[in-house]
Amino acid sequence: xxxxxxxxxxxxxxxxxxxxxxxxxxxxxxxxxxxxxxxxxxxxxxxxxxxxxxxxxxxxxxxxxxxxxxxxxxxxxxxxxxxxxxxxxxxxxxxxxxxxxxxxxxxxxxxxxxxxxxxxxxxxxxxxxxxxxxxxxxxxxxxxxxxxxxxxxxxxxxxxxxxxxxxxxxxxxxxxxxxxxxxxxxxxxxxxxxxxxxxxxxxxxxxxxxxxxxxxxxxxxxxxxxxxxxxxxxxxxxxxxxxxxxxxxxxxxxxxxxxxxxxxxxxxxxxxxxxxxxxxxxxxxxxxxxxxxxxxxxxxxxxxxxxxxxxxxxxxxxxxxxxxxxxxxxxxxxxxxxxxxxxxxxxxxxxxxxxxxxxxxxxxxxxxxxxxxxxxxxxxxxxxxxxxxxxxxxxxxxxxxxxxxxxxxxxxxxxxxxxxxxxxxxxxxxxxxxxxxxxxxxxxxxx
Amino acid sequence: xxxxxxxxxxxxxxxxxxxxxxxxxxxxxxxxxxxxxxxxxxxxxxxxxxxxxxxxxxxxxxxxxxxxxxxxxxxxxxxxxxxxxxxxxxxxxxxxxxxxxxxxxxxxxxxxxxxxxxxxxxxxxxxxxxxxxxxxxxxxxxxxxxxxxxxxxxxxxxxxxxxxxxxxxxxxxxxxxxxxxxxxxxxxxxxxxxxxxxxxxxxxxxxxxxxxxxxxxxxxxxxxxxxxxxxxxxxxxxxxxxxxxxxxxxxxxxxxxxxxxxxxxxxxxxxxxxxxxxxxxxxxxxxxxxxxxxxxxxxxxxxxxxxxxxxxxxxxxxxxxxxxxxxxxxxxxxxxxxxxxxxxxxxxxxxxxxxxxxxxxxxxxxxxxxxxxxxxxxxxxxxxxxxxxxxxxxxxxxxxxxxxxxxxxxxxxxxxxxxxxxxxxxxxxxxxxxxxxxxxxxxxxxx
Numbered sequence: 001x002x003x004x005x006x007x008x009x010x011x012x013x014x015x016x017x018x019x020x021x022x023x024x025x026x027x028x029x030x031x032x033x034x035x036x037x038x039x040x041x042x043x044x045x046x047x048x049x050x051x052x053x054x055x056x057x058x059x060x061x062x063x064x065x066x067x068x069x070x071x072x073x074x075x076x077x078x079x080x081x082x083x084x085x086x087x088x089x090x091x092x093x094x095x096x097x098x099x100x101x102x103x104x105x106x107x108x109x110x111x112x113x114x115x116x117x118x119x120x121x122x123x124x125x126x127x128x129x130x131x132x133x134x135x136x137x138x139x140x141x142x143x144x145x146x147x148x149x150x151x152x153x154x155x156x157x158x159x160x161x162x163x164x165x166x167x168x169x170x171x172x173x174x175x176x177x178x179x180x181x182x183x184x185x186x187x188x189x190x191x192x193x194x195x196x197x198x199x200x201x202x203x204x205x206x207x208x209x210x211x212x213x214x215x216x217x218x219x220x221x222x223x224x225x226x227x228x229x230x231x232x233x234x235x236x237x238x239x240x241x242x243x244x245x246x247x248x249x250x251x252x253x254x255x256x257x258x259x260x261x262x263x264x265x266x267x268x269x270x271x272x273x274x275x276x277x278x279x280x281x282x283x284x285x286x287x288x289x290x291x292x293x294x295x296x297x298x299x300x301x302x303x304x305x306x307x308x309x310x311x312x313x314x315x316x317x318x319x320x321x322x323x324x325x326x327x328x329x330x331x332x333x334x335x336x337x338x339x340x341x342x343x344x345x346x347x348x349x350x351x352x353x354x355x356x357x358x359x360x361x362x363x364x365x366x367x368x369x370x371x372x373x374x375x376x377x378x379x380x381x382x383x384x385x386x387x388x389x390x391x392x393x394x395x396x397x398x399x400x401x402x403x404x405x406x407x408x409x410x411x412x413x414x415x416x417x418x419x420x421x422x423x424x425x426x427x428x429x430x431x432x433x434x435x436x437x438x439x440x441x442x443x444x445x446x447x
Numbered sequence: 448x449x450x451x452x453x454x455x456x457x458x459x460x461x462x463x464x465x466x467x468x469x470x471x472x473x474x475x476x477x478x479x480x481x482x483x484x485x486x487x488x489x490x491x492x493x494x495x496x497x498x499x500x501x502x503x504x505x506x507x508x509x510x511x512x513x514x515x516x517x518x519x520x521x522x523x524x525x526x527x528x529x530x531x532x533x534x535x536x537x538x539x540x541x542x543x544x545x546x547x548x549x550x551x552x553x554x555x556x557x558x559x560x561x562x563x564x565x566x567x568x569x570x571x572x573x574x575x576x577x578x579x580x581x582x583x584x585x586x587x588x589x590x591x592x593x594x595x596x597x598x599x600x601x602x603x604x605x606x607x608x609x610x611x612x613x614x615x616x617x618x619x620x621x622x623x624x625x626x627x628x629x630x631x632x633x634x635x636x637x638x639x640x641x642x643x644x645x646x647x648x649x650x651x652x653x654x655x656x657x658x659x660x661x662x663x664x665x666x667x668x669x670x671x672x673x674x675x676x677x678x679x680x681x682x683x684x685x686x687x688x689x690x691x692x693x694x695x696x697x698x699x700x701x702x703x704x705x706x707x708x709x710x711x712x713x714x715x716x717x718x719x720x721x722x723x724x725x726x727x728x729x730x731x732x733x734x735x736x737x738x739x740x741x742x743x744x745x746x747x748x749x750x751x752x753x754x755x756x757x758x759x760x761x762x763x764x765x766x767x768x769x770x771x772x773x774x775x776x777x778x779x780x781x782x783x784x785x786x787x788x789x790x791x792x793x794x795x796x797x798x799x800x801x802x803x804x805x806x807x808x809x810x811x812x813x814x815x816x817x818x819x820x821x822x823x824x825x826x827x828x829x830x831x832x833x834x835x836x837x838x839x840x841x842x843x844x845x846x847x848x849x850x851x852x853x854x855x856x857x858x859x860x861x862x863x864x865x866x867x868x869x870x871x872x873x874x875x876x877x878x879x880x881x882x883x884x885x886x887x888x889x890x891x892x893x894x
Contacts, residue, residue, distance in 0.1 A: 001515070004522040007454050068448070072533075075451040076824045086519075105552070107824030109860070149821050169863040176820055176866050373623055374596050377523045377554030413556070413860045416616040419623050 002086060006099075006248040008079035013071070014243040016063040017236045020274040020345060023062065025281065025352045028232075028344055029319035032306060037447060040316045048217045048225040050126040053119065056233040064236060066118075073117045073150050077106045078240070082248040082405070087375040089395070096398035097254070098391060100408040101245050101272065110381065110410030111268045112143030112228055115237035119226045120147035129222040130154035134184065134209030136163055137335030138170030139381075139410060140228035145179035155179035156223075158186060158212040162203035163335065169414050184209040191215055191312070205328070206338070207311025214314060229265025230309060230318075230343045238271025245405055246275055256286055258394050260406035262386035263290040263299060263357070264336045266343030268409040273355075274345065280354055290350070290357045291390035293365075294431040296329040298322065298342045299350055299357035301437055306447040307341060317445060320347040323432070324440025330430035332362055333418035334382040336410075340440070358390050361429040365389045366422040369412070381410040382418050449533060453546075453695040455526035460518070461690040463510040464683045467721040467792060470509065472728065472799045475679075475791055476766035479753060484894060487763045495664045495672040497573040500566065503680040511683060513565075520564045520597050524553045525687070529695040529852070534822040536842070543845035544701070545838060547855040548692050548719065557828065557857030558715045559590030559675055562684035566673045567594035576669040577601035581631065581656030583610055584782030585617030586828075586857060587675035592626035602626035603670075605633060605659040609650035610782065616861050631656040638662055638759070652775075653785070654758025661761060676712025677756060677765075677790045685718025692852055693722055703733055705841050707853035709833035710737040710746060710804070711783045713790030715856040720802075721792065727801055737797070737804045738837035740812075741878040743776040745769065745789045746797055746804035748884055753894040754788060764892060767794040770879070771887025777877035779809055780865035781829040783857075787887070805837050808876040812836045813869040816859070828857035829865050 021028060030039040042054045049057075056064065066074070085098040103111035123131060131148055134157070135141030141157040148155035157174055164171060164183040174181045184204045185192040189212040195202050217225035227234065242259075249256060259276060261269030273288045280286050290299055302321040309315035311325055320341045327340040342350070349355055362382075369385035371392070372378070380388060384407075391406040398404065412419065421427050468475060477486040489501045496504075503511060513521070532545040550558035570578060578595055581604070582588030588604040595602035604621055611618060611630040621628045631651045632639040636659040642649050664672035674681065689706075696703060706723060708716030720735045727733050737746055749768040756762035758772055767788045774787040789797070796802055809829075816832035818839070819825070827835060831854075838853040845851065859866065868874050 001457070001518055001522070003457060004519075005457060007456070009454070010448070010450055010452060071448055072451075075448070076534075087523075107820075107826075146824055150824065168867070169860075172863045172867045172870070173826065175870055176817060176826065178821060370623055373554075374625060377593055377597065379554075379620065379623065413616075416619045420615070420619045423619070423622055 004084050004086065006082040006251055008244055008248055010075050010079065012247060013074065013079045014240055016065050018239040018243060018275045019059055019062055019064055019236050020277050021232065022060045023278050023281070024348060028348055031316035031318050032447065034313065034317050048214055050123050050128060050224055052122040052126065053233050056236055057231060067121060070118055070121045079244050080105050082245060085376055088372060091371060091375045092392055092395060094395040095400035096395045096402040096404050098395055099403065099405045101241055101405060102408045103241060103268065104378070104408055104411040107146050108139065108143040109413065110139050110143065111238060111241060111271065111407070112140050113146055114240050114271065115228065115234045115267065116143040116147035117150060118237040120151045120153055123224050124151045124153055128153070128224045130156060131226045132156045132213040132216040132223055133226045133228070134158045134206060134213045136160050136206045136338065138163060138167055138414070139336055141181065142170060142173050143228065144226055145174045145177040148179060149177045156216060157181040158184040158209040160184055160204040160206055160209050167414065184212050186212060188212070189215045205311060210310045211312040211314055229267040230341065232345055234267050235270035235274060235343055235345050238267050239274050241271045241407060242273060242275035245272065254403050256405050257402040258287045258289055258404045260289045260291065260387050260391045260394060260404060262337060262383050262409060263292050263342065263346065264339045264383065266346035268407050270343055270346045272407045277349060277354065288355045289390050289394055290355050291386035292357060292359050293332055293334055293337050293386065294359045294361050295332045296323065296338050297359040297432055298340065299355065300359045301432060302342070303441055304347060304351045305444055307444045309341060317447065318344050320344045321350060322444065323437050324444050326443050327437060327440040332430065333415065333421070334386065336383040337386065358393070360386055360389050361431070362427045363422070363429055366427065368392055379412040380408065381412040382415055384409045451531050451533065453529040453698055455691055455695055457522050457526065459694060460521065460526045461687055463512050465686040465690055465722045466506055466509055466511055466683050467724050468679065469507045470725050470728070471795060475795055478763035478765045479894065481760065481764050495661055497570050497575060497671055499569040499573065500680050503683055504678060514568060517565055517568045526691050527552050529692060532823055535819060538818060538822045539839055539842060541842040542847035543842045543849040543851050545842055546850065546852045548688055548852060549855045550688060550715065551825070551855055551858040554593050555586065555590040556860065557586050557590065558685060558688060558718065558854070559587050560593055561687055561718065562675065562681045562714065563590040563594035564597060565684040567598045567600055570671050571598045571600055575600070575671045577603060578673045579603045579660040579663040579670055580673045580675070581605045581653060581660045583607050583653045583785065585610060585614055585861070586783055588628065589617060589620050590675065591673055592621045592624035595626060596624045603663060604628040605631040605656040607631055607651040607653055607656050614861065631659050633659060635659070636662045652758060657757045658759045658761055676714040677788065679792055681714050682717035682721060682790055682792050685714050686721050688718045688854060689720060689722035692719065701850050703852050704849040705734045705736055705851040707736045707738065707834050707838045707841060707851060709784060709830050709856060710739050710789065710793065711786045711830065713793035715854050717790055717793045719854045724796060724801065735802045736837050736841055737802050738833035739804060739806050740779055740781055740784050740833065741806045741808050742779045743770065743785050744806040744879050745787065746802065747806045748879060749789070750888055751794060751798045752891055754891045756788060764894065765791050767791045768797060769891065770884050771891050773890050774884060774887040779877065780862065780868070781833065783830040784833065805840070807833055807836050808878070809874045810869070810876055813866070813874065815839055826859040827855065828859045829862055831856045
């Protein structure tokens with residue numbers, strides 16, 4: 001019988017994360033204080049992040065030990081399987097071998113807990129009692145509420161109101177984990193109240209929810225803030241996936257030719273490919289393919305400049321591919337990919353020519369998702385469907401025997417209303433507007 | 448680091464199912480023709496079932512080979528993990544060891560595909576083009592639509608209308624697999640049209656949906672019917688779970704002291720415990736604990752008699768624990784456990800004193816489900832929560848070092864509205880009515 005799943009034993013699970021910072025072609029541009037335009041001092045971040053994570057954010061250590069209590073939580077769902085997609089290969093007539101790294105097996109149903117449990121742990125170690133965060137589609141809020149419960153911490157989630165109303169199931173999961181979730185704008189923060197005063201019916205935005213969560217953390221001594229993507233320490237924690245893939249491919253004496261992931265903030269893609277950056281820089285022929293929505297084409301159409309991480313201009317300035325912090329993508333169903341920017345680490349390796357980016361429309365990614373489900377059985381998240389679509393395209397062009405690995409970042413069981421819209425032909429293939437992006441980029445600070 | 452997951456290699460997956468029929472303490476009472484009250488002839492079942500499954504239904508072969516193409520579909524998600532619930536043990540102060548067999552990892556999210564793919568395969572081999580079935584809560588309809596797609600067959604699902612309206616996500620999954628799903632009563636069958644004529648707003652019932660699916664199969668030459676529980680061949684296919692548990696416990700040199708499962712029709716419980724029946728009959732001290740709802744207490748309050756399998760009195764008479772085919776349980780959230788009867792095989796071993804049954808109210812099983820989620824991370828189906836509750840009770844009474852294994856039959860990601868009702872204190876602890884059961888039992892045929 002053909003082998004389908006490559007399973008790593010728990011005892012062989014990586015015991016360290018890989019930090020790509022010391023191996024980058026040149027040093028990463030530092031985050032800047034928006035007022036002084038100078039590199040931001042670590043202490044300035046301490047109001048909202050614990051020192052251990054701030055250190056990880058700027059660390060030049062190549063390997064970071066994963067603490068034992070955290071490994072114990074990881075083993076609730078890790079190592080995750082690497083799966084040969086035999087039936088998908090057959091359906092598309094692929095001569096390449098397709099594998100997927102299945103991160104949907106986590107309690108939250110996505111790769112997000114890999115960093116959520118790490119962030120909860122380090123905060124707990126520094127005496128933090130509660131974490132605050134924002135969530136758009138709900139994946140990150142679910143992951144952080146799971147993580148906080150594992151370490152007996154409180155958790156407050158500000159969920160963009162329009163998602164809160166449209167996706168009630170997410171709120172229920174978050175509450176069942178014991179966390180509290182509020183639609184944003186809320187009356188719990190100054191910034192929330194200001195918005196509500198102007199517009200009591202406001203549907204909110206991710207930028208506003210970030211502002212509420214940051215204000216909550218900054219104004220409560222026992223509370224810190226947690227972010228689910230973009231930051232260096234998030235990519236660091238996510239490298240557990242790429243490191244496992246390395247071991248799993250070794251088990252079957254394979255080398256990857258192509259690594260594929262979808263990109264929003266960049267954490268799942270970054271986690272998969274960063275452990276392969278040294279190989280690539282040493283000359284190994286490995287392609288990194290990033291799949292993004294046409295509606296939010298950060299890597300394919302953005303500029304590599306300093307910009308704010310949020311719409312409300314509260315964050316430090318970070319150098320990244322961006323469509324401009326004012327860019328508001330059309331309301332596509334892949335909520336996790338509707339971010340104007342891109343993780344600095346991912347942007348950096350992309351700028352150095354290590355990443356091929358592809359942008360897709362909604363209907364073609366749902367076509368790919370349905371094909372995956374009808375061959376491999378499992379229902380992917382719309383975000384993940386971008387990686388599937390890119391994988392299918394790459395496989396069709398590939399040489400016989402090539403090895404393609406994509407990151408299956410999450411399941412779509414809480415995205416079924418999107419599938420309904422797709423099946424009923426109600427999905428719009430909205431792309432970006434060149435003019436809007438030009439305008440948004442013009443509003444970025446000049447450094 | 449402590450081992451959490453016991454993983455069986457694909458190459459060690461069982462290659463045969465175990466048929467308990469030849470090992471039962473006495474022969475199983477045969478199904479009877481309701482008109483003649485004589486054992487039903489296999490040919491009479493051939494209108495709706497393929498001969499290979501009818502043979503399995505009555506087979507005296509102890510081991511049945513699992514065909515190779517079916518093993519290939521199983522490996523999309525099997526072998527499933529056996530997981531040590533360390534954190535749950537700690538939370539309840541258990542001195543016993545608790546393991547759960549995780550069947551939620553299947554594409555449909557439950558144990559149901561284990562028999563769905565087998566039934567699709569055998570029908571396909573006999574030239575059947577389409578399978579029809581009914582579904583209540585939607586688990587079985589999801590599993591069969593997945594299975595049919597794997598073997599390129601058509602699939603028609605009659606879904607009880609009130610569930611169809613309340614759980615739209617189930618219908619979307621079924622359609623995304625490429626199956627068709629109709630609310631029952633539908634205008635596609637004679638029986639459906641009759642009901643609609645009397646009551647165009649009818650919410651339907653499982654019994655009626657069965658009648659529609661059977662009529663569809665009986666009146667179309669290329670179509671057969673598939674049932675997700677109760678029947679002997681269903682339990683046969685489900686023994687893959689218990690056989691894997693045996694191998695997984697051997698890997699860690701353990702023996703089970705208690706096996707726990709929830710019971711509706713009996714398929715997940717039967718699949719787990721049947722492979723241990725010979726051990727128990729040989730004198731090994733293994734307890735089989737079945738958990739059911741107080742609202743539908745088939746094993747704890749039913750009678751072991753001949754009764755119809757459906758409300759509409761269309762099926763053969765089968766000898767089983769039953770509350771009477773006319774029994775209509777209160778509308779609890781564990782739709783999969785709202786069946787008036789119990790698989791004949793499970794009933795038979797229960798009658799011979801091999802099963803301890805326990806009945807639970809809704810709020811206590813959701814308490815258990817939440818505790819599981821807040822310790823082990825994963826969200827269980829309400830049905831599965833019955834097994835968790837029983838496991839917790841058994842663990843609290845157990846001797847130190849005892850080994851308890853429960854079957855984690857499915858996840859609850861499509862049952863979140865039930866969790867919402869629970870969190871908001873809206874769940875009713877409805878029990879059976881002694882008087883109603885007495886009346887329903889009085890309407891059973893006298894054999």
